[in-house]
Amino acid sequence: MTAITALVAVSTLVAGETLPLQKSARVMVVGQGKIRIIGEERVDLAYESTSTVIARVEGEWLKLYVKSEAGIELRCPKTLLAVAIDNPAGEAEAVGLDGEIFIRAAGRILLDRLSGSAVVRSPGGEVRIGRIGGSLRCYSGGGPIRVDSVGAAQIESRGGEIFIGDARGPVIARSLGGNIQVERAEATVEASTTGGSIQIGSARGVKCNAGAGGIRLKNVSGPVRAETGSGTILMEPSRISPLRETFLRTGSGDIVVLLPSNLALTVKAVAHEGGRMARIISGFPEIPVMGLTGQGSLNGGGPLMELDVTDGTIFLRRAMPRP
Secondary structure, eight states: SSOOOOOOOOEETOOOOOOOEOOTTTEEOOOOOOOOOOOEOHHHHEEOOOOOOEEETTTTEEEEEEESSSSSEEEEEEOOOOEEEEESSEEEEEEEEOOOOEEESSOEEOOOOOOSSSSEEESSOEEEEEESSSOEEEEESSSEEEEEEEEEEEEEESOOOEEEEEEEOEEEEEESSOEEEEEESOOEEEEEEESOOOSOOOEEEEEESSSSSSSEEEEEEEEEEEEEEEEOOOOOOOOSSSSEEEEEEEEEOEEEEEEOTTEEEEEEEOOOTTTTEEEESOTTTTTTTEEEEEEEEEOOSSSSSEEEEESSEEEEOOOOOOO
């Protein structure tokens, strides 16, 4: 039996009309203007719009076609299996839903209080996501992407900035020119940008590449690899979780590493002779510097940390004790 009841194959809806739905229903809205879908504790579907709305059952989906730029506000059961918005000329918003979300919209996209996963595509508009419990796949042709809280995330923008507040799963973030910032990640972070900077507040494993921007890594653990063609790299490892093999490299810029006093580590730092500012400054007697090479072990040695700079300075400093 279909998940959509009391509906003929094709019908025209009247504003304020309701349609009974089962929990396993899938609903798609295709239209213009601003399309807003709100999940509630209800068993039917209701909408408000001054536009004509055509409803069709197509396979497992109930599809609602909005015929003008007036848009639509749709209220539906939060337990729907899936919800989709296809809006090639306007905004999209989805709030308070438990199932899968699929969004394609040209204008601003807003999502919040979602329990499931989401797939989002925008040709260049702003994407703003509050809390999403599942995974997120998001692509933008150039607009900024901001995510407050997410499970795992795979995000790509052709030029806009990417911000992630809190991620409970792995993060992959790529931008062709914008800055990338991840405040907190409970798993690995892979980030790359050709022209912006990268900043990570915490992660358990990092792989970063910035074509011409700085990289700032704080409270990171696990394996770390960070490279930039032109920019400074600043790294402060976690004081709690162990650091594993680490490689930091910049072509033009400095490398600054703030090491906790209890970290067991083997360090090899190299400043290449061709750089005008190439040098190494070590704040640790255990890591002596001979010419353009610094090498030694802290606390008996441990995973290898390799530091490589062409035109810049490598600074090895002690991290300040935290209160």
